[in-house]
Amino acid sequence: MSLFLLKRLITLVATLIGTSVIVFLVLEILPGNAAQILMGPDAAPEAVEALATKLGLDRPAGVRYWDWITGMLVGDLGLSYAYSTPVGELVLERLALTVPLAVMAMFFTTVIALAAGIYAASRHNRLGDVGVMGLTQVGIAIPNFWFAILLILLFSVHLKWFSAGGFPGWGDGFWPALQSLLLPALSLAVVQGAILARITRSAVLEVLREDFVRTARAKGVTRHATLWTHVLRNALIPVVTVMGLQFAELLAGTIVVESVFYLPGLGRLIFQSISNRDLIVVRNCVMLLAAMVVIVNFIVDLLYAVIDPRVKASDI
Amino acid sequence: MSAVLPTAAPPLVVAPGFWKRALRHPSFVVGAVLTLLLITAATLSLVWTPHSPYEVEMDRKLAPPGGPFLLGADAYGRDIVSLLLVGARASIVVGLVAVSIGLLIGTALGLLASAKRGWVEEGIMRLADFGFAFPAILSAIMLTAVFGPGMINAIIAIGIYNIPTFARITRASANAIWSREFVLAARASGKGAFSITMEHVLPNIVSVLIVQATIRFAIAILAEAALSYLGLGTQPPQPSWGRMLSEAQTLLFQAPMLAVYPGVAIALAVLGLNLLGDGLRDLFDPRLARKR
Numbered sequence: 001m002s003l004f005l006l007k008r009l010i011t012l013v014a015t016l017i018g019t020s021v022i023v024f025l026v027l028e029i030l031p032g033n034a035a036q037i038l039m040g041p042d043a044a045p046e047a048v049e050a051l052a053t054k055l056g057l058d059r060p061a062g063v064r065y066w067d068w069i070t071g072m073l074v075g076d077l078g079l080s081y082a083y084s085t086p087v088g089e090l091v092l093e094r095l096a097l098t099v100p101l102a103v104m105a106m107f108f109t110t111v112i113a114l115a116a117g118i119y120a121a122s123r124h125n126r127l128g129d130v131g132v133m134g135l136t137q138v139g140i141a142i143p144n145f146w147f148a149i150l151l152i153l154l155f156s157v158h159l160k161w162f163s164a165g166g167f168p169g170w171g172d173g174f175w176p177a178l179q180s181l182l183l184p185a186l187s188l189a190v191v192q193g194a195i196l197a198r199i200t201r202s203a204v205l206e207v208l209r210e211d212f213v214r215t216a217r218a219k220g221v222t223r224h225a226t227l228w229t230h231v232l233r234n235a236l237i238p239v240v241t242v243m244g245l246q247f248a249e250l251l252a253g254t255i256v257v258e259s260v261f262y263l264p265g266l267g268r269l270i271f272q273s274i275s276n277r278d279l280i281v282v283r284n285c286v287m288l289l290a291a292m293v294v295i296v297n298f299i300v301d302l303l304y305a306v307i308d309p310r311v312k313a314s315d316i
Numbered sequence: 317m318s319a320v321l322p323t324a325a326p327p328l329v330v331a332p333g334f335w336k337r338a339l340r341h342p343s344f345v346v347g348a349v350l351t352l353l354l355i356t357a358a359t360l361s362l363v364w365t366p367h368s369p370y371e372v373e374m375d376r377k378l379a380p381p382g383g384p385f386l387l388g389a390d391a392y393g394r395d396i397v398s399l400l401l402v403g404a405r406a407s408i409v410v411g412l413v414a415v416s417i418g419l420l421i422g423t424a425l426g427l428l429a430s431a432k433r434g435w436v437e438e439g440i441m442r443l444a445d446f447g448f449a450f451p452a453i454l455s456a457i458m459l460t461a462v463f464g465p466g467m468i469n470a471i472i473a474i475g476i477y478n479i480p481t482f483a484r485i486t487r488a489s490a491n492a493i494w495s496r497e498f499v500l501a502a503r504a505s506g507k508g509a510f511s512i513t514m515e516h517v518l519p520n521i522v523s524v525l526i527v528q529a530t531i532r533f534a535i536a537i538l539a540e541a542a543l544s545y546l547g548l549g550t551q552p553p554q555p556s557w558g559r560m561l562s563e564a565q566t567l568l569f570q571a572p573m574l575a576v577y578p579g580v581a582i583a584l585a586v587l588g589l590n591l592l593g594d595g596l597r598d599l600f601d602p603r604l605a606r607k608r
Contacts, residue, residue, distance in 0.1 A: 019446060
């Protein structure tokens with residue numbers, strides 16, 4: 001186990017370093033003079049130069065990269081130009097919305113996918129299967145932000161059950177905050193759930209054809225018990241793989257859905273920072289989102305080994 | 317010598333009886349009809365639209381459906397049908413160019429990885445891994461932060477996002493072909509890696525690439541719509557379905573249907589391409605279809 005973990009950890013660190021280099025190159029080196037961008041094209045050259053010195057842009061790129069990385073490791077993300085507050089504080093405040101939103105969406109995705117996928121597989125080629133698969137095709141084709149708008153139309157404009165957007169904050173109580181994240185999470189989950197339901201159905205059908213399932217049935221284990229005790233665990237590997245990849249889509253989706261519901265999350269911070277030309281905030285937010293994707297996929301890799309010990313054995 | 321060697325399997329693109337089977341395949345037929353509708357709408361908009369999609373007429377603001385405006389008019393008095401027709405163009409252009417970027421670069425990298433193996437393959441695949449850390453929206457945000465919003469940047473961002481997918485799929489499919497007997501035979505007869513790749517490997521993975529390109533086209537349409545919704549993609553006055561949705565969202569209480577039409581257009585386009593991709597996959601590989 002330790003060798004397996006070590007190899008995965010080395011890959012994780014290498015991927016994170018690579019990702020940070022890409023983010024740094026695109027958002028720090030490619031724009032040229034960040035001070036000029038911050039102050040606009042009409043700024044006086046002296047003022048631009050003074051700001052460049054203040055931001056440390058006159059130092060070599062390698063030194064700036066090193067400072068950024070080491071600062072990040074101790075939680076120092078620098079100072080936002082537009083907000084004049086530490087970027088770390090800004091990001092932390094916004095993460096309190098984006099992370100629960102993504103986790104909630106992933107939870108709904110899993111519930112929808114497992115329920116629909118297992119149901120369809122157990123009704124293979126019957127009406128229930130065809131119906132669920134038809135619905136998932138439609139689910140995959142719907143843009144999540146449009147589904148979000150439709151949810152607002154139904155639940156906010158028509159039924160008036162939920163507010164059309166906004167976030168009261170966790171300070172005003174747990175339930176109001178959770179309620180305001182419900183529609184955004186659902187709009188993210190339906191689309192991803194449709195994709196995952198199809199994968200779940202295929203994976204369950206694949207395992208149902210295995211010899212050990214036939215043996216279990218021949219030994220008198222009921223169809224229901226076979227499904228829950230033998231089939232599901234074996235079918236989980238492809239499902240978990242796709243879930244890892246979907247988390248990236250969910251995080252990207254939160255950026256869009258936060259805009260639909262006017263939620264003050266990481267996505268909204270990125271957009272505000274783009275319009276404020278606050279590249280230092282954009283750089284840190286993009287790095288954070290990319291790092292979250294990489295780390296989730298690392299956890300998925302570890303989960304394989306827990307679900308299927310053969311993965312670990314073959315890897316060593 | 318060559319007479320006794322196994323010959324290359326014929327490429328799977330159009331096998332005998334393909335069209336006969338295709339016309340009986342429901343996914344393929346529905347997908348092809350919807351995709352043709354999308355292409356027709358975009359092409360038609362080049363020569364004709366019921367009204368000008370650029371003409372702002374405030375006295376017909378939010379005109380109801382019917383009469384001269386089949387689906388009504390938007391907040392600027394522009395005809396919705398005309399906007400939808402021209403909006404199809406943005407989707408197709410972005411999808412086509414972005415998928416082509418991914419297809420050309422990704423396939424080339426995948427073929428190179430498969431032909432060279434060793435550290436070249438390892439290097440290319442690790443690079444592809446980085447690609448997965450940056451979903452299209454994130455790449456687009458980075459490009460927009462640096463170069464400003466616009467259709468070209470959206471295309472580049474979606475194109476870059478497509479490269480790792482095509483590289484991985486090409487490499488996996490090409491590796492399978494490289495281990496086939498007819499490739500061994502070609503190697504034994506002294507052919508180089510480049511000519512084997514072009515003559516034997518590429519023709520045999522074309523069907524996989526066509527299926528993938530169709531599905532990625534659908535994903536590109538979704539990504540373009542999302543980027544335009546956020547204001548990072550197609551810029552006004554050029555109509556796009558994503559922008560129509562973002563404009564409609566501010567009028568949800570006055571004109572809720574404005575938020576429905578562009579969404580239906582996007583969903584039908586994506587559904588069509590996905591069904592077409594599924595159909596093509598079944599038709600190219602009937603064994604897979606029987607298993608599903």
